[in-house]
Amino acid sequence: MSKSPQSFLLFPPGSVLGILGDGQLGRMTALAAARLGYRTHVFGTSAEAPAAQVTNALTCAAFEDREALARFAEAVDVVTLEWENVPTDSLAFLAERVPVRPGASVLRVAQDRREEKTFAASCGVPTTDWESVNNAQELDAALVRLGRPAVLKTPRLGYDGKGQVFIGPTKAAEEAWQALGSSEGILEAFVDFACEVSVIVARREDGVMAAYPPVRNIHRNHILATTHVPSGLPPEVEAEADAVARRLAERLDVVGLLAVEMFVLKAPDSEGRRVRMNEIAPRPHNSGHWTIDACACSQFEQLVRAVCGLPLGETVPHHDAVMENLLGEDANGWATLLQDPSACLHLYGKTDVRAGRKMGHVTHLAPRLSGGPFLLGEAKA
Ligand SMILES: Nc1ncnc2c1ncn2[C@@H]1O[C@H](COP(=O)(O)OP(=O)(O)OP(=O)(O)O)[C@@H](O)[C@H]1O
Ligand SMILES: [Mg+2]
Structure with a gap:
């Protein structure tokens, strides 16, 4: 369904771009925004962080802090993010006050490997075979179905390989589950x-x-x-x-x-x-x-x-x-x-x-x- 062109929002140079997250991705986004004549307001946790060093305005608060979020929404014209693990509740709270791009529905998928793979399948996009596993017994059974080697991962919050256990030909399911140290997991068939x-x-x-x-x-x-x-x-x-x-x-x-x-x-x-x-x-x-x-x-x-x-x-x-x-x-x-x-x-x-x-x-x-x-x-x- 196509929307009428008038309904599309335009934020011209001079507008204030809110950025959720203060890491290097936010830093480089803020620098690019400045080049195009935008002002930036970073919402993060530290005044020393990479993005905090280059932004016009900074809010240092937890992503769950509703008062800080409301003030931030007042101060910016449009919001984007450099970290996909911003709580979706907080994003929805912001979205009631200011346009947020991308929105909470995108983050709900991107925050969880099981959701990502389910969504991909619904779009006809293939992934490696996988199963949800929530204890060592389920892992043991899933290893029989998916075979070895396999990779056991935390469904949420992993980055740079953190929250992953490689399961080769001999590793016991119990040992792998303990090594993961999470109450939920996803087992993926290893892709050669x-x-x-x-x-x-x-x-x-x-x-x-x-x-x-x-x-x-x-x-x-x-x-x-x-x-x-x-x-x-x-x-x-x-x-x-x-x-x-x-x-x-x-x-x-x-x-x-x-x-x-x-x-x-x-x-x-x-x-x-x-x-x-x-x-x-x-x-x-x-x-x-x-x-x-x-x-x-x-x-x-x-x-x-x-x-x-x-x-x-x-x-x-x-x-x-x-x-x-x-x-x-x-x-x-x-x-x-x-x-x-x-x-x-x-x-x-x-x-x-x-x-x-x-x-x-x-x-x-x-x-x-x-x-x-x-x-x-x-x-x-
Ligand atoms: N099922 C798999 N089969 C083969 N290799 C894998 C598999 N899963 C992960 N890897 C290897 O580990 C790397 C990191 O895995 P993945 O991208 O899932 O985790 P991540 O911690 O979110 O990483 P990043 O944040 O760096 O993208 C992959 O780029 C790949 O090299
Ligand atoms: Mg990756």
């Missing part, structure tokens, strides 16, 4: 993937979408290490990944960004499909940081444009790129990284260095290649 890709799609209230090209992601210790553009995948696999992301964004009715993480299978399934959805994030994504330096319009600017109802920007990169995350002590190597005058260095202003913590990233650009070489040899024919 060729590679991992992600697609970030922007969508406006009127349904107009723009997607960045699929990128190839390499994880180390379950944390994103590098993102590669172009992906090196055959065009038909890229098209499948792009279609999955667009379909999910449309069916979820996202206004803002949707990042979709996917596994690429080594061989097509019985229906000729190569892609399995892993998880979704309705916000800027680490695998899109390269767009700051390799695209005319970064994922952060695109979020601002989508949320504010502006025309969406160019998503075709003007350079090939490799983005490398700087984790923990890596960021102390900034002086060495800057020895390469073409390195695009981004540091998030975090003072507390912890192993595996995302402290910054560096993007290396190269002139665009035309086409291959393709990663999946047999698809070339």
